[in-house]
Amino acid sequence: MYKIPRILPAGDKAVVVEYGNEISEECNKRVLNLYSALKRQDVTGITSIIPTYRSLLIKYEPLKLTVDDLTALIAKSDMSTSVEEFKAKVIEIPAAYGGDFGPDLEIVAEYHNMTSEEVIKIHTGSAYRIYMLGFTMGFAYLGGMSEKIATPRLEKPRTEIPAGSVGIAGSQTGIYPVTSPGGWRLIGKTPVKLYDPHRENPILLEAGNYIKFVRITPDEFHEIEQHVNKNAYEVKTYNYDG
């Protein structure tokens, strides 16, 4: 991690603020602190901000905000965010494991010489940090999965993976927000919609928060799914306390 963030040009309407060249919670926290500080100030001329693992892409209107003023603002905001600006929350994601919900669960268990139950226990055992969103609408890059269940991707990707599928790829875990092709090992599925373009809050997850998977039965899955379809389901959230 750098002592002072680097500010790099990204064309005439954006800059990149880079805090380091690593994937670490510490580095990502600095990113999200600056993100919160800038969002809170609601600066005229900043059109949007994309926080990522170790940097932010800040888009601006140079005719409203000069690059010098923006640079000064970034430096000032970065200095003043020594206290934790971003208050992280935990979002509980109910997921059914195995069977049709997670057709690769047994393969993952065999790969590690454990039972399916053990895989589920490890997967639901800790909260995963949402480092960033990207790649596709609503896709969260999660960190913190145990190496004990890290499993290589499929050699031949599936052509269609239903939205809500929970998978493992190497030491990453994640949820498919929309139906798409992919090579992740599928271990479960959530009835919760991470992405719904017509909902008031179209994308459920936000960088800096945490996900905790909670195991549900197939019956509970169908019950929650019905509520979700009626737009009458709310995920459980609480403050993250480390």
Place this chain on the structure above:
Amino acid sequence: MECLKVINPGLFTSVQDMGRFGYESRGVPVSGAMDEFAFRVANMLVGNVENAPVLEMTLMGPTLEVMQDTVVAVTGAWMNPLVNGVERPCWSSFPVRKGETLSFAPVKTGCRAYMAVPGGFEGDVVMGSVSTYTRGSIGGIKGRRLEKGDVLSLKRHTLFTHFFKVKEEYIPHYSAEEEIRIVPGPQHDYFSREAVELFLNSTYTITKDSDRMGYRLDGPAIKAKEKHDIITDGLLPGTVQIPGNGKPIIMLKDAQTTGGYAKIATVISIDLSKLAQLKPGDRINFRAVSLQEAHQLLKEKEEVLNKIKEILVPLRYFDVTVNGRAFNVGLEIL
């Protein structure tokens, strides 16, 4: 209010506004008109606010049945509008009447034309924008390109009965080879000076794997000093990525919000309009400009847009008969 019925959708016609902003942090591409300059001028010609939804038409225009009298403006690629087969000028507005057929001549130069109507087109508003993003099936008409039988509606009825054309000197001319200006970075330090020079001194061809998401280029491969992969970070329309095979990819309006390849350069915002008018097979030469220069160019372009708006040339259309054939002629009002 129903306005136009799609008889033939053309090659790729979609409803676009300026784009979907503020959801990039959640992985939502901005989308929006590829050629912002032509888009904004089209709206000016029909008295719209700048961000009113228009049709973006690609290489082959649609055929539309007019369902109610209105005014239409067409800008961008040179594909002359035809009303019942009779040519209308580009970069102008003109009347269409109920029952007439509006179609487009084959494209002469450029790639994307814009059609605006007073009040703008109606479309699905998703996350604050009606821009169609086909990969995500959102915006526009059911999140897809136009299809035969679709009916386009006006957002509201406006009594707009003036016709204008853009002063000749402000109309851009498109060619099959363009100079595209870039600002180096954010990751140009992943490349040696020789590699950056090769990138700037070579001619690249736009390949068939090119669309609203991005243009893949063919030409000399650019090798990174060490590796091409970076820790995934943010990108925007105009970002030039260099993947492992060394062939540049320019990200455009439907680009994903993050990417994991080193970004050698970023196209300056006003040259995205130039890029929008290039098609597969056309050629690009990159030229580096300083950030200060890029900001100056942006300011000048903004002044041009203001001038265009100030001195739109009023037109009046007359029905005339010559040797028994009926014509409708647009004349400048002095």
